[in-house]
Amino acid sequence: MTVFNRTWASRCLASGLLAGGLVAASMSQAHAQGSGSPTLESSRAKGQVLCxxxxxxxxxxxxxSQGVMRGIDADSCRAVTAAALGDANKVKFVPTTTQNRFTALQSGEIDVLxxxxxxxxxxxxxxxxEFAWVNYYDGTGFLVKKSSGVKSAKEMDGATICVQPGTSTELAINDYYRLNNMKFTPILIQDLSEIQGAFLSGRCDAYSTDASALATFRYSQGPKADDLVLLPEIISKEPLGVMVRKGDDKWFDLVRWTFIAMITAEEKGITSQNVDTFMNSTDPDIRRLLGLEGDMGKALGVDNKWAYNVIKQVGNFGEMWDRNITPMGVPRGINNIWTKGGLQYAPPIR
Ligand SMILES: N[C@@H](CCC(=O)N[C@@H](CS)C(=O)NCC(=O)O)C(=O)O
Known part of the structure; x- marks a missing residue:
């Protein structure tokens, strides 16, 4: 277990050290003008947000099936792009792995993760x-085969567990086993289809990652979903967030307030379908949100219609959830807005 920990720590440290140099280099190259954000200015120059x-x-x-990137992470990228450039289609999706994602952001290969x-x-x-906002409150879970008869994580002393390297899942499992005085053998596999194949072929007793991904993986098995069981224990908190580089505060603000705008829209009942009917609203909150007064966009370095563009083109936070997660059969739970018992709460746009 010590070896397991050390491996992760050294990997993290290595990329942390790399960070200093690369971020410094990219910051000194990009001189912010206008908006005051080097990342926003370079996105404007490229005509793209690299996500x-x-x-x-x-x-x-x-x-x-048409090759269009779908999902809550993809739509989060579109929302930031709509806020930054006024057009969600200007997003460019860059595939990253659990292991190279941080260096991709540090080096400037992407603008947002x-x-x-x-x-x-x-x-x-x-x-x-740094993390600008949480777009999914998740937790680490375990998937096992029904045929194993295992019904609780507590029955998994001595188990082999498939896990992707460089993830916080590795740490969560380590902590859980330590706390419960049990032992396990990690099987570290980077490639997603390989790890899922390894689990299905019986190379490990359990597959562990964010419970959301386990649920969607199970769902993707179609009629065979019933052969797989998600154990009841959710062993950690995994708030999944959208990340930016430190040192570009204006970009951080724009990314963060993009999510707040989507949550505000949900709180106010504004959707991609009905947003235009709110353009003569007398509600001061709605008027500022939609850029009808208050220069909120200007304060962020973008068009005052930034939030209108996000809502019109991508939708409010609930629409993003319903489009992508509801079809997977995952209840909204703590991911709902606060007025419906969830954790998503929008600070005021004023
Ligand atoms: N939330 C954890 C786990 C991340 C993770 O392992 N994600 C998996 C499941 S959502 C994934 O992205 N797999 C697909 C891939 O590797 O491309 C972390 O930040 O380390």
Whole structure:
């Protein structure tokens, strides 16, 4: 177990050290003008926002049969792009892995990372990166075969567990086993189809990752879904966030307030379908949100219609959820807005 920990720590440290140099280099190259954000200015110059995704996870980011990237992470990228450039279609999706995602952001290969990435102190304090918002409150789970007869994680002393390297899942399992005085053998596999194949072929007793991904993987098995069981224990908190580089506060603000705008729209009942009917609203909150007064966009360095563009082109937060996650059979639960018992709460746009 010590070896397991050390492996992760050294990997993280290595990318953390790399961060310093690369971020410094990219910052000194890009001189912010106008908006005051080097990232926004370079996105304008490119006519694109480069957004790191996985590209392999149903409900999060996966191309559909037409090759269009679908999922809550993909739509989060579109929303930021609509806020930044006024056109959600100007997003460019860049596939990243659990292991190279942070260096991709540090090096400037991407402008934002929207890839089921858990917000942790270690990541925020060591990597030169920061989390702008949580787009999915998740937790680590275990998937086992029904034929194993295992009904609880507590029955898994001595188990082999398939897990992707460089993930917070590795740490969560380690903590859980330590806390419960049990032992396990990790089988570290990077490639998603390989890890899922390894689990299905019996190379490991359980497959562990974010419970959302386990649920969507199980769902993707169609009639064979019933052969797989998601154990009841959710062993950690995994708030999945959208990340940016530290040092570009204006870009951080824009990414963060894009999500707040989508939640505000849901709170106010504004959708992609009805947003135009609100353009003569007398509600001051709605008027500021939609850019009818208050220069909120200008304060962020973008068009005052930034939030209108996000809502019109991508929708409110609930629409994003319903389009991508509801079809996977995952209840909204704590991911609902606060007025419906969830954690998504929008600070005021004023
Ligand atoms: N939230 C955890 C786990 C991330 C993770 O392993 N995600 C998986 C499941 S959503 C994934 O992206 N797999 C697809 C891939 O590797 O492309 C973390 O930030 O480390």
């Amino acid at each position: 790191g995704i996985s590209g392999q996870v149903p409900g999060f980011s996966l191309p559909d 929207s890839r089921s990435t858990t917000w942790t102190l270690g990541r925020e304090a060591n990597l030169g990166l």
